[in-house]
Structure formats: structure tokens, C-alpha cells
Amino acid sequence: MRERASRQRLIAFMKRLGREPGARGRIYFTGGATAVMEGWRATTVDIDLEFDRDAERLLKAIPAIKEELHVNVELAAPHHFLPALPGWQERSRYIGSEGALQFYHYDPYGQALAKIERGHAQDVADVASMLTHGLVQAAELRRLHNCIEPELYRFPAVDPAALRRKLDAALGR
Helix, strand or coil: CCCCEEHHHHHHHHHHHHCCCCCEEEEEEECHHHHHHHCCCCEECEEEEEECCCCHHHHHHHHHHHHHHCCEEEECCHHHCCCCCCCHHHHCEEEEEECEEEEEECCHHHHHHHHHHHCCHHHHHHHHHHHHCCCCCHHHHHHHHHHHHHHHHHCCCCCHHHHHHHHHHHCCC
């Protein structure tokens, strides 16, 4: 069984991935990895991430890195579950560089909406932390939700009315 990923393990993962020959581009942390790096959670079950380009070389390296560091890694990003928010790349926050890799937190608004849609207790708590720490603002979260709402039909697993109710609940309405 692999261990939960702490901030220290996430940093080790970044360093190790940055040493891969030919590794370059952007990597976006999502979900629990952001929560741990931002400090409102001590650990996460897995390292969720997204690549900005073809990452064949990195994908081939991940199984060995997972074993070496005893962590779980998942390819997951909010735009896999909901329409991509306009401007998500510009809102993604820089963490640091290792070699020719740049690490970012995926857009906090995209993460918040995906967590709200999923609705697990930990996700709801994460969104509350994002609001408390000022990573997302309620009015902007609503505005961005309104931008993607007409595109939700592209994601048949998402019930648009239920998502709106969950958003209202998360924002205290």
C-alpha cells in the first residue's frame, strides 16, 4: 500500500520528475495536492495532476517514481469533469520549477467547481478553505459557473440543476 502524500513527498515528486531526461513543460497540481501545498490539509491520498502538452516521456516515468516515493498518482483535472473555465491557465498559480518543468496549481476556480460538483465531504471542506483563504471569491465563482453552464450538456454525468444547488449551498445560499 502506498502512503499518503505530504508536502514533503509532493516536493520530492516535483524534484524527481524534474530530473527526468527531456522533461519540460507545465504540470498542474489539482485536488488534494493543492490543498496540501497550500497548507490547509496535511496529506492527500494521491497526487492529481495534468500536463500541458504531450507528456509521453513523463507518463512512462511515473510508475517508477510512484514506487520509489510510495505515492499514488492520478491524471485528473477539473476540465475532465466540467467544461474548462475561460482563462483557467492564466489563473493557475505558479509553485516552482524543477529542471525544465514548471509546476502550477490548476486554477482554483476550476478546482472549486469540480469539488462542488463531486460533493464529497472533503471536497466541500476544501472549497470552504479556498473561500476562507481568499483563493476564490464567491461572486467570481458564480460568474465562471454561469459561463460554463450552457456547455454542461457535453458532460452527461453532470446534472446542471444539481450543480447550481450545490454551488448555492457551498456559497451559503
